[in-house]
Amino acid sequence: MANDNFLKACRRESVEHTPVWLMRQAGRYMKEYMAIREKYSFLEMCRNPELACEVTLQPIKAFDLDAAIIFADILLPLDGMGIKLEFAKNEGPVISNPVRTRKDIDAVRVIDPQEHVPYLLEAIKLVKKELNGKVPLIGFSGAPFTLASYIIEGEGSRNYVNTKKLMYSDPEGWKILMDKITDVVIVYLKAQIEAGAQAVQLFDSWVGCLGPDDYMNFAHPYTSRVIDAIKKISDGPFINFSTNTGTYLHLIKNAGGDVIGVDWKVRLDDAWKTLGYDHAIQGNLDPVVLFGPVSEIRKRVKETLDMAGGRNGHIFNLGHGIVLGTPVDNVRAVIDAVHEFSKR
Numbered sequence: 115m116a117n118d119n120f121l122k123a124c125r126r127e128s129v130e131h132t133p134v135w136l137m138r139q140a141g142r143y144m145k146e147y148m149a150i151r152e153k154y155s156f157l158e159m160c161r162n163p164e165l166a167c168e169v170t171l172q173p174i175k176a177f178d179l180d181a182a183i184i185f186a187d188i189l190l191p192l193d194g195m196g197i198k199l200e201f202a203k204n205e206g207p208v209i210s211n212p213v214r215t216r217k218d219i220d221a222v223r224v225i226d227p228q229e230h231v232p233y234l235l236e237a238i239k240l241v242k243k244e245l246n247g248k249v250p251l252i253g254f255s256g257a258p259f260t261l262a263s264y265i266i267e268g269e270g271s272r273n274y275v276n277t278k279k280l281m282y283s284d285p286e287g288w289k290i291l292m293d294k295i296t297d298v299v300i301v302y303l304k305a306q307i308e309a310g311a312q313a314v315q316l317f318d319s320w321v322g323c324l325g326p327d328d329y330m331n332f333a334h335p336y337t338s339r340v341i342d343a344i345k346k347i348s349d350g351p352f353i354n355f356s357t358n359t360g361t362y363l364h365l366i367k368n369a370g371g372d373v374i375g376v377d378w379k380v381r382l383d384d385a386w387k388t389l390g391y392d393h394a395i396q397g398n399l400d401p402v403v404l405f406g407p408v409s410e411i412r413k414r415v416k417e418t419l420d421m422a423g424g425r426n427g428h429i430f431n432l433g434h435g436i437v438l439g440t441p442v443d444n445v446r447a448v449i450d451a452v453h454e455f456s457k458r
Contacts, residue, residue: 117180120180124313128426132422139177146176163240167240184252184306187207238306257317262295316353326361351373354370355396357433372393374395385398404440411447424456
């Protein structure tokens, strides 16, 4: 591995500089991405291994990043689960048969990755070959709660009424559904690792809608089971990322993960103190800072690095994904500033 700073930081080992990668680093802010997107739908890009490989590598060729993340989507397993997914224009993912009743839950299937997402596994193999050891490759999945919320709500939600209604009114049905989704996530991540992913990240983007007690009852057991299962078959780093959970990071830590990813709504130094320095931490610049002037971006990058205090185990990232319309030069400014300010 020509650049293994990311893997070393995940293990809290000494590094040449703080490693940096960015959620949604392959995406719509890049003209190279949009040139492909004009010809293909989002799902077509995900389901074509050659295109997914090309898009994954675009930011690696454009910037001095310390890791690649496979171009995919957390909802790719849904088709194999019997959930009908499409990406409506300007509306994001829409599910036409949301899961709301016990009958719906019974119809949900556990996927066979080789049968239902072979394109993703082939894309990982292609990317690994093209990277040729330049930087590590990250695979990922949605966390059980976030996937459950998507398939219950059927689209984005503000209050997660349908999800919480099922949780509170039919806890037994909730457990049946979550057990199935957990099994899906486990086989999905395992297949990505077997295809060549050297680290994996769990995205729990919607779990912050829960209070701490509901998190422990309705989400934590399933996240924990995923992480335990994957750590039994792989010694590669596992990143547990969630948003809006700054008030109960100790519970997120308890669910597991070598690295805990945090959003920008908590200070990095406070978050790391809460988690304990026996865990690596990933984060956590506000993605919208990248719309500001370069001077402000560099100032904010340095503040985040100063909060990490030069301690081993910090992976620099945004607190969530790159926002559409972000200037490409500002993305480069973040990456270059991280390397400049953190060089050992």
